[in-house]
Amino acid sequence: MSSEKVYRASTTAPVNIAVVKYWGKRDAKLNLPTNSSLSVTLSQDDLRTLTTASCSASFPASEGDSLLLNGSPSDISGARTQACLRELRARRAALEAADPSLPKLSTYPLRLVSENNFPTAAGLASSAAGFAALVRAVANLYELKDTPSELSKIARQGSGSACRSLFGGYVAWRMGDKEDGTDSMADQVAEAAHWPEMRALILVVSAAKKGVSSSSGMQQTVATSGLFQQRITTVVPENMAIMENAIAERDFEKFAEVTMRDSNSFHATCADTYPPIFYMNDVSRAAIRAVEAINEKAGRTVAAYTFDAGPNAVIYYLEKDTEAVVGTFYHALQGADITGWKNESIKELKCGISLDENVAALIKGGVSRVIMTSVGEGPAPTEEFLVAEDGTPA
Ligand code: DP6
Secondary structure (H helix, E strand, O other): OHHHOOEEEEEEEEOEEEEEOOOOEEEOOOOEEOOOEEEEEEOOOOOEEEEEEEEOOOOOHHHOOEEEEOOEEEOOOOHHHHHHHHHHHHHHHHHHHHOOOOOOHHHOOEEEEEEEOOOHHHOOOHHHHHHHHHHHHHHHHOOOOOOHHHHHHHHHHHOHHHHHHHOOOEEEEEOOOOOOOOOOEEEEEEOHHHOOOEEEEEEEEOOOOOOOOHHHHHHHHHHHOOHHHHHHHHHHHHHHHHHHHHHHOOOHHHHHHHHHHHHHHHHHHHHOOOOOOOOOOHHHHHHHHHHHHHHHHHOOOOEEEEOOOOOOEEEEEEHHHHHHHHHHHHHHOOOOOOEOOOOHHHHHOOOOOOOOHHHHHHHHHHEEEEEEEEEOOOOEEOOOOOEOOOOOEO
């Protein structure tokens, strides 16, 4: 009956939010970037993907590989997912060739089942956690010995930002310069424990309609923006160096300034794209004004905003400044039906500052949910399985 055995491996993987942004591909097929980037991995207590990878000789070959995502069958025929699965299989096949006693898992269909612990509709970077979890789960299933950096080269082909979700803490994706992409991978700049006080407040801003996807948006920027050239040759290399230093020294003021400047620079290249791309809206800009007001009142930089390819604001701050940062938003949002405030003690926070009326009104009218989280750990294996021992979805 051994050929009937269902092999399973489960892992969780985190979301990451960049403080030096990846924006631009130099090779769309291999998903190689025009610049390096750096991110903070967010705690999986609040945002994570759980993925079980399973395979068995008993799964009918006609079924092929499949993915059930948040309860619904998901199309995995796309080139990116196929590239990930092909590379993982090839590595398993190499192990099997070297050791004929190993079961031929590389020849069995894969059943993948995946769930996010946060609403997909929130427009958060679910593809990063998703591809990182997929690659990590299959690598565990296949008992691959590859390091997280090696695996990051596979995840990168699923979604660029996913390569950074293979690590916890503070993570860099080095662009590399080889044509075949073998040196374009992620590494850990610092563990979460190096600077555990880092917090993130995510303001989920509802967008009227879905904007331009990052993949196509960045291609348009590369093709049409003049400003973009300066970003990749000068701005980002400088930001990477200052950011790595700021993290090493736990210098929040420097960390914050680079985070905000880099987000501004990225969105400036979007505005310089022809036709222009706008990801931020009035609510996003009100969040920027609020952060500026908070910092001004504090007399130092206690909060840093950053925006990805959508209107949500991610605000980094240190635990000690929770009152000034979270208190301000809590009070601005009071009366609005908002979920996500972490605990009751938040209600005891005195108002950090009171915001300009228009800024407060925009925030109150446009933020639909908040997520309070912190820097966190990388993927971890788990005994929670989304595929039962008999191979059916659990
Ligand atoms: C703005 O990783 O989603 O979030 O490689 O095409 O899948 P693809 O793009 P993706 O782009 C993320 C862009 C960003 C910045 C960042 O995360 O660094």
